Amino acid sequence: MTISPSITSPERRPLRLVGLLPWLFAGVVIGYAMLVGGYAATVVSFALIYAVFVTGLNLFMGFAAQVSFGQNAFAAIGGYVSAVLTATYGWGPLPAMVLGMSAAVAAAAVIGFPALRLKGHYLAMGTLAIGLIAYEITVEWQSVTQGYMGISGIPPFGIAGYEITSDRGQLVMLSLIVAACAFAAARIRRSRFGRALSAVAGSEEAALALGIDVSRYKLMAFLLSAGFAALAGSLFVHVVGFVSPEVFGLHMVIVTFTMLYVGGIGTVAGPLIGALIVSLLPETFRAFKDYQDLAYGAALILLLIYAPRGLASLFAPRGRS
């Protein structure tokens, strides 16, 4: 009789130092940005915001092996709710962020319930439509979103009257949030819920035969993923102080997919590594001017040739992704 990992407790494996290398890399990059500040801090800050988004995307696409091209819709909901409530109605960033995340999760529940009946390419097309619809709403609902004019004057994140305005302060805040997200992802992966997702990822029919409520678990993964996306959207608007529809456009979908695959889909460290690499690479090639995209594209192709399962998987113990 074969014992499925989805119904047994995970075995404890000894901590391997090589597995810590991705985290060490991230720590060095963030530490350098804190030390230098300015430009480096801005690039790494954006990377960390994307890391939150991609961690959520990884729950749905990596752990549950589903496809969603529409997570930018939930980032837009989180970002715009935060922006409108703080800049227009004078709310504090924290309650605005919480409400933004709640709104995104509620929207994900309404959308996900019917949409997740789709599979494969149809699910991909359906979720792509969600992202496009959300983008159109941010452009057209001008009385609230101000269309392409965008919303300015969004206050920086802060708690109890203390605003985090410095580069280093924001980096510390974002690093803590990313660490918490990665920790949550690691815990989820090893939990009963994570093992159920793993079973769904392997075969939905087999998971169903094992008594796993596939629809429910897929929906829960979708909701969690939407929550992470909304958190990232909200963080973005408070860090930059401005939001306009382009921020949550198709570009975001492409960039985050690249981050997920370069970092390593289905791994815990992958989203952070992918976000850092994909954010840093274009800056590294900025001096190439008109050939920047060419160099960046070539570097990405090389990465995917030599690390097809993502960079983080290079450091994972054999047999584990």
Added chain:
Amino acid sequence: MMKHKVIAAGFAACVALAAPQIAGAQEAYKIGVSAGLTGYAATVDRAWRDGVELAAAAVNAKGGVMGRKIQVVVEDNRSEPQEAVTVYRKMLSSDKVEAFVSGCVSAGNFAAAGLLQRAKVPMMLCSILPTQPEHLQWAFTTLPPAGFEVDKRLEYLKEKTQIRKIAVLHDPTPYANLQKGVAERNAAKYGLEVVSIEQYKQDDADLSVQISKARSAGAGAILKIGLGGTTLTAAKNIKQLGADMLLLTSLEDLAVFGPVAEVLGDKFFFVASPSQVYEALPEGALKAGIKAFLDPWREKFRDRDPNWASRGWDGVMLTVAAIEQAKSFDGEKLRAAYEELKGFQGTTGVYNFRPDLHQGITDNPFVLATIQDGKVKVVQ
């Protein structure tokens, strides 16, 4: 005694030799350009960048500004606000840029406005101005008010045609929305009625629905507001529908208008900036101002449209004038000097800035033109 004289002469010779090097070694004055060299703003912002670089070369050929050569640092913001924040940050902290003459990506300039305010570095823009009062303090623009392009067309319709019902067809960009608002407000002043307002997207391949609605509402002319290939699409749709309507479009690259004129003939008019109709201008300060830019422009770029580049040129020349007026390169003093620039003759018109007015063009510089026999002809 002789020995002392030789030493003194040697010292003097050394100083004389070293002096030009010391003067020449004075650090260049860095002007940053955040421009959408790729993405939706590429056509406009590449021209803007070229105008900025041309102006910097012209200033440097005359010895620079207050003894310092101008160095232009250009970064591509990909027409995205997030990328704009990154490149502004790079130019501020790594390149140590002291002033910005940035392109037409409004959202990018808005997103970075807070950074510049905190760094006390002013920016002269191609785009509309940020809306936050504290950001507005550090931002200035070469862009004429949105109403000017609209008023010129309404004026023509009132004075030269019998048309009294018009339609507005616009894209969703901030500048187009501002113009749409002006058209709604000002039409009555010219005895015109706006009977249809329709929006389209920049990548729409067909506008016949919007045009049919305008025609059935009784519009005799369409005011099209927005850039890109949709002008030709609108012209083709008007012809396909057999609609007896005039098409009056906003400011655009002249290269776009040739094919449109071939489709609509004498039913097509467009707003043109002074540099686009240079040959038709009367002699005077404006023509002389444009000539200073247009001669090197044509030498380098031949018959490429000069409109956006001419405002990039103005952006640099305004900055140079403000530095010379302030007698300082300091950001705060430069900002204050911009606000005091009056009667500056640029290529787009005369700039008159005030502390409460950071949009310097105050008199309508535009003309209405058409294309006859392949040549631009001013009609209003």
